[in-house]
Amino acid sequence: MRAxxxxxxxxxxxxxxxxxxxxxxxxxxxxxxxxxxxxAGAGKPGAGTSGVGRPPVASVDLTDKQKDRMSMLKDPNSIxxxxxxxxxxxxxxxxxxxxxxxxAHAKYLRDNPGAxxxxxxxxxDRGGREYNVGLGQRRSDSVKKMLxxxxxxxxxxxxxxxxxxxxxCGEQSEGCWSKNRRGDMLYGGEY
Amino acid sequence: MQRLLAxxxxxxxxxxxxxxxxxxxxxxxxxxxxxxxxxxIAIVPFAGxxxxxxxxxxxxxxxxxxxxxxxxxxxxxxxxHPTEASSLDYAEWRARLADAVVLGSIATRPDGRFEVxxxxxxxxxxxxxxxxAYTMAKGQVRATAHRIADYVYEKLTGEKGVFSTRIxxxxxxxxxxxxxxxxxxxxxxxxxxxxxxxxxxxxxxxxGRRLAYVSFESKKPVVYVHSLQDGKRHVAANFRGSNSAxxxxxxxxxxxxxxxxxxxxxxxVMNPDGSGLRRLTSSAAIDTEPRFSPDGQWLYFTSDRGGSxxxxxxxxxxxxxxxVTFEGSYNVSPRLSPDGKSLAYITRNGGKFQVALLDLTNRxxxxxxxxxxDESPSFAPNGRMILLATVIGGRGVLSAVSSDGRVKQRLxxxxxxxxxxxxxxxxx
Numbered sequence: 045m046r047a048x049x050x051x052x053x054x055x056x057x058x059x060x061x062x063x064x065x066x067x068x069x070x071x072x073x074x075x076x077x078x079x080x081x082x083x084a085g086a087g088k089p090g091a092g093t094s095g096v097g098r099p100p101v102a103s104v105d106l107t108d109k110q111k112d113r114m115s116m117l118k119d120p121n122s123i124x125x126x127x128x129x130x131x132x133x134x135x136x137x138x139x140x141x142x143x144x145x146x147x148a149h150a151k152y153l154r155d156n157p158g159a160x161x162x163x164x165x166x167x168x169d170r171g172g173r174e175y176n177v178g179l180g181q182r183r184s185d186s187v188k189k190m191l192x193x194x195x196x197x198x199x200x201x202x203x204x205x206x207x208x209x210x211x212x213c214g215e216q217s218e219g220c221w222s223k224n225r226r227g228d229m230l231y232g233g234e235y
Numbered sequence: 236m237q238r239l240l241a242x243x244x245x246x247x248x249x250x251x252x253x254x255x256x257x258x259x260x261x262x263x264x265x266x267x268x269x270x271x272x273x274x275x276i277a278i279v280p281f282a283g284x285x286x287x288x289x290x291x292x293x294x295x296x297x298x299x300x301x302x303x304x305x306x307x308x309x310x311x312x313x314x315x316h317p318t319e320a321s322s323l324d325y326a327e328w329r330a331r332l333a334d335a336v337v338l339g340s341i342a343t344r345p346d347g348r349f350e351v352x353x354x355x356x357x358x359x360x361x362x363x364x365x366x367x368a369y370t371m372a373k374g375q376v377r378a379t380a381h382r383i384a385d386y387v388y389e390k391l392t393g394e395k396g397v398f399s400t401r402i403x404x405x406x407x408x409x410x411x412x413x414x415x416x417x418x419x420x421x422x423x424x425x426x427x428x429x430x431x432x433x434x435x436x437x438x439x440x441x442x443g444r445r446l447a448y449v450s451f452e453s454k455k456p457v458v459y460v461h462s463l464q465d466g467k468r469h470v471a472a473n474f475r476g477s478n479s480a481x482x483x484x485x486x487x488x489x490x491x492x493x494x495x496x497x498x499x500x501x502x503x504v505m506n507p508d509g510s511g512l513r514r515l516t517s518s519a520a521i522d523t524e525p526r527f528s529p530d531g532q533w534l535y536f537t538s539d540r541g542g543s544x545x546x547x548x549x550x551x552x553x554x555x556x557x558x559v560t561f562e563g564s565y566n567v568s569p570r571l572s573p574d575g576k577s578l579a580y581i582t583r584n585g586g587k588f589q590v591a592l593l594d595l596t597n598r599x600x601x602x603x604x605x606x607x608x609d610e611s612p613s614f615a616p617n618g619r620m621i622l623l624a625t626v627i628g629g630r631g632v633l634s635a636v637s638s639d640g641r642v643k644q645r646l647x648x649x650x651x652x653x654x655x656x657x658x659x660x661x662x663x
Contacts, residue, residue: 162454171588172567172581172610173435173655174480174493175537175544177449177456178500178521181477185498204455205477205495209433235454 116152117231123148129187131225133168136182138190146187149229150194153201160232161201163187168221169208180205187227262421262633262646262653273306274391277333280310281353282318282340287376291341291351294380294420298398299387301420302619303642308333319354325361333358335391337383339366348372351379355387364390377422397615401659402622403427403437403446404633408651414448416463419615419658421633421646427463436480439659440487440507446657447471447481447490447507458492460507471509482525482534483507484551491515491525491534502536504551515553527551528571535559535569535578546580560593562600568611572618572638579603579612579621579638590623592638603640613658614638624654 117124129142138146153159165184167176184203192198213220278296299305308331317323318340328336339353354366367386371379378399385396398419406413412434417424428434430452437448444463449456456479458472472478476495483490484504491504497514500521505512516522520540527534528548535548538556546569547556560566565583572579575595582591582600587607593600608626615622620642622635627645631652635644646653 164454171544171565171583172524172537174524175521175539175567177477177479178493178523178539181495181500182521185495202455202475203495205479205500206433206451207435207456207479209435209451 114233124152127229129183129227129229130222131183131227133221133225134179136179136186138186143190146190147194150191150196153191153196154194157197157200159200161191161196162230162232162235163201163203164210164228164230164235165203165205166210166224166226166228167205167208168224169211170221173207173209177205177207180207183225183227187229262417262424262648265645265647267643267645273304274334275306275308275332276335276337276387276391277308277310277328277331277358278337279313279317279339281338281351282316283343284341286343287341287349287373289376291376291380291383292337292339294377295337295384295387298381298384298396298420301644302388302396303637304388304392319352319366323356323358323363325356325358328356328358335364335387337387339383344370351383353383355390377418381418381420394619395617395661397617397619397658397661399662400616401443401662402613402633403439403657403659404624404653405434405437405655406648406651406653407433407631414446414461416659427461427466428468435655437655437657438481438483439657440483441485441660442487442663443660445507447483449479449481458490460490469508471507472505473509480523480525482527484527485529485531491527493523493525502534513553515549516556524568526569526571529573529575535571537567537569546578566591570612570614570621572614573616574618577638579614581609581612590621590636592621592640601640603636603638604634604643606634609634611655611657613656615658616661620644620658622656622658624656 116122119125123145126145129138129146153161163184165180167179184205188201188203191201211224213223276299278292280290280292284291296307300307317338319338321338323336336356336358337353339351342350344350349371350368351371352366352368355364357364369379369382381398384398388396400419401416402419403414403416406415410431412430412432413426414428414434414437415424415426427446430450432451435449437446439446446461446463448459448461450459456477457470458478458481459468460471461468471490472492472494474494474496478492478494480493481490489504490507491502493500494503499519500523501514502516502522502525503512503514518538518540520538522536522538524537525534532551533548534551535546537544538547541558543564544567545558546560546566548559549556559578560580563582563584566580568581570579577595578593580591581588584602588609589606590603590609590612591600592603603621606625610624613622618638620635620637622633624631625634631654633646633653633656
């Protein structure tokens with residue numbers, strides 16, 4: 045017990061430190077740009093001068109693309125920001141209304157072979173917890189299967205189940221249960 | 236059930252003397268049904284027990300009454316106060332309507348520990364049945380009381396007592412989940428694991444030293460094996476996909492688990508360290524909740540291969556499953572009784588989820604509970620009681636019912652939801 049507590053504490057402290065480190069150096073607080081870039085400009089390629097002889101170097105910035113991609117996944121105007129597929133009671137087929145969402149994510153996974161996805165399947169809380177883990181697994185497997193049919197690669201996707209353990213709605217009503225019968229698509233970095 | 240209990244429905248609330256910090260979930264026990272014939276027993280306060288609150292005999296009496304098989308008699312002050320050394324006037328105890336009498340004393344030893352001596356008498360046959368002396372430290376009053384209750388219980392009923400055993404369960408309070416271990420009466424809970432993610436399906440290793448369970452701490456179900464004594468835990472199954480529903484083989488050398496690594500939910504067996512993995516079921520269905528029979532020969536499990544979840548069994552080495560439950564359209568969570576002769580499971584009965592008991596010899600099914608959201612039945616090691624989780628007033632509570640359906644108890648925590656009980660083995 046003690047060992048675990050200490051480890052957890054250490055992890056929490058490390059996390060707090062990292063968070064602190066990030067927040068203490070926001071971009072607008074860096075050293076004045078003018079000083080840093082005074083000499084660098086002279087050596088930059090493609091400034092319009094000719095004959096000085098250094099071959100050009102084109103810049104590829106993956107961090108920007110990553111940002112673009114992540115913002116695309118989070119942009120409320122993009123269908124990719126929609127991550128949930130809802131299921132009928134005791135069912136695991138994907139209803140027509142959710143097919144465009146799954147298709148969009150399949151395209152995204154196709155276009156970004158390095159992207160990884162975790163699909164968490166969920167069940168409402170009626171019945172046995174372990175059988176509900178099984179039902180949630182069926183739902184996440186169902187989403188995974190459709191993504192693969194649409195061109196995503198199997199190693200990109202892990203489908204798991206949270207059973208009835210992570211409800212988004214806690215009441216005993218069909219309105220609530222239907223919100224909990226769900227598959228959620230999460231990308232690497234989001235879980 | 237109502238018919239069975241009619242006329243002898245008794246409600247007794249025993250507030251347990253829990254001198255534990257408030258942060259712990261205290262379980263208090265309410266007995267809501269008792270056996271038809273309860274043995275009237277006089278448990279005379281032990282000489283010297285006042286120095287060790289809450290009083291050893293009050294715990295012995297609460298244990299015996301909770302079984303539903305005993306009724307503790309109210310006693311007037313006795314002068315002179317009898318002890319285990321006293322010669323007993325049996326006629327006097329028969330006049331007080333006692334069938335059995337427990338007498339004892341507690342003395343301080345030179346080393347600061349205590350010596351507890353007691354003797355049990357059969358007042359009907361007018362004969363002593365035996366006695367024991369225990370040496371205990373100050374903090375062992377409860378443990379000693381449970382042992383005395385086990386002794387009395389076994390002498391008078393002929394079956395082994397389970398008061399010294401422990402139970403495991405999960406408490407959810409706000410966003411916090413705690414896997415707790417408590418005495419069989421819910422007293423003195425200790426937290427084995429605290430987490431902000433769910434913990435389900437704890438199961439005791441046969442030696443009572445380890446628990447296997449499912450934790451969602453890595454955003455998916457992973458099976459862990461956790462040593463209670465030192466808190467060391469290791470991942471037993473963390474394959475791609477979901478890992479759940481662990482079950483120990485009776486010899487403690489193998490774990491059956493449900494894995495989705497090859498698609499769907501299928502049953503595998505492996506060593507407790509995750510090695511030696513072998514797939515046992517091969518279906519397009521959900522196959523889950525494996526449980527070994529006490530002789531280790533069979534695996535009972537839940538499967539919806541026939542269209543609805545039902546209990547099946549197969550050889551522990553694999554092979555063609557046979558269907559076990561036939562009544563109803565939803566039968567899950569199979570648990571074999573310790574003698575292997577009956578099967579407890581959860582059945583959906585007119586929209587209610589209740590504990591059913593199937594006699595594997597004559598195929599009779601009896602519904603044991605009248606609650607409506609029962610889960611996770613768990614036999615006491617002597618097979619007499621079944622612990623279960625249910626929901627009362629929107630809150631998760633533990634409850635227990637005797638395997639004949641007559642005795643009922645409810646264990647309520649002061650705060651939070653209690654679920655996923657598992658009754659531990661006999662203390663070795």
